[in-house]
Amino acid sequence: MEWTGAIGISLPGLVTRVEGERGDGARGTMARTDIERAVKQATGCETSISSGAEACGAAELAYGAGVELSGGEAKGLVMFCMIGGRFSTSLYDGGKVVKNFAGEKLSDGDGDVSGISTLPDIGGANDTDEAWTAFGERVREYLSELERKYKPDVIILGGKAGQNADKIMDKLTALNTKVVPGTLGFVAGVKGAALLAKQQIGLRETLAQVREAVGVQTGVSPQFVSDEQLKSVFDTFDTSKNGVLELNELVDATLALNVVEERSVD
Template identity: 30%
Template structure:
């Protein structure tokens, strides 16, 4: 099988690796660079080139983006430079890498990986994957089918974007203890649950590595709340899955 490469573009880091799609796991240890600031299209493309060339990869590349992505075009840019709005990102990355490129919302990619290879396997009904990092990403699935670009980190919570109160970056920015941060996450999950009534909520992003510090502090609720099984590799795996699906569709 052609090797497929996944790149996860985040607000603080850009990481990538070849992916073994049968196992849903990285085929090699990932390579990471810091996200440039400002995270303009030109500077992010250069960083992505560095990550992909580190492996001398030839073949399809899937890339996540922290915002709304429609037909390979980036429509919003909450945690990167506003120059991304309206860009043909798939074309931009494809030209720069000289490889077939597919771009997908970052949380949607993590969700695809978790539902196929992780904590959401074989779950029907409404499943939500929430990634806590620089912002809060969301992926909504109904009977295994993705409803793309939900971007629920921008729901209003206490008069501001929820991700400004309850993201992992907000915990660090406000120097919150785990119990204090868990209280904010709990309030956010309660709001999401009232809106969508999910049966399962999967918590991903970098903070999922430390799930034992905050998940036990959350209120018992109708939805089962579990940590992501692929942890912070889910975006890379999901990006590669999207690239493979695009390659098979052509």
């Protein structure tokens, strides 16, 4: 059977977020759009690339640990921390991924917290209570720094740390943020890659509709839109030219973008 649907791929490490941004060998980042373009050319399928932390966090939030959170917690600022051979972190707001950053070393003058990824060798010589205590303290120090900087509502632990949360959770009680272990294990990467592909490809299709509606081929991403382009978009829908989008104009705009089905306005 030939697959013709979308393809979602999660990769270990970091992938770039901005279109046109190149990979950085020093930081270990890969160019997201270059990989997506290559896969699409090879398969003919729309493709979405995400980092492992992005994919695993999205899956945990939608299908795993996030299911047990309250509605307010799940829709708040949720941080996913995948700790294994390295430390990767992703951030979600309202259930949507908003940021991914390197977390192997984080220091701003308050102390170097590198070495956080020193995980006891499970079943090995250093699989001892002392080793797990030391590891738990390093995790606490790192999460404390993230907590101070980003003030998340919830932190979800993934990777080997999440799978062995019973050995370190008692070291994390000093944190002000609720910490919960992930529940999906390594299958989270597969589920999350598919979920993010659906979200990201759907977003691209919506942006294409916006471009078509306003007659702009490129440059609708917020970080690239100029004041002149924003004014042009607004003026397109402000047919009364009074500087305000009236209800009927807003409805016309949503219809033009295929956001809602056509309906009458009282």
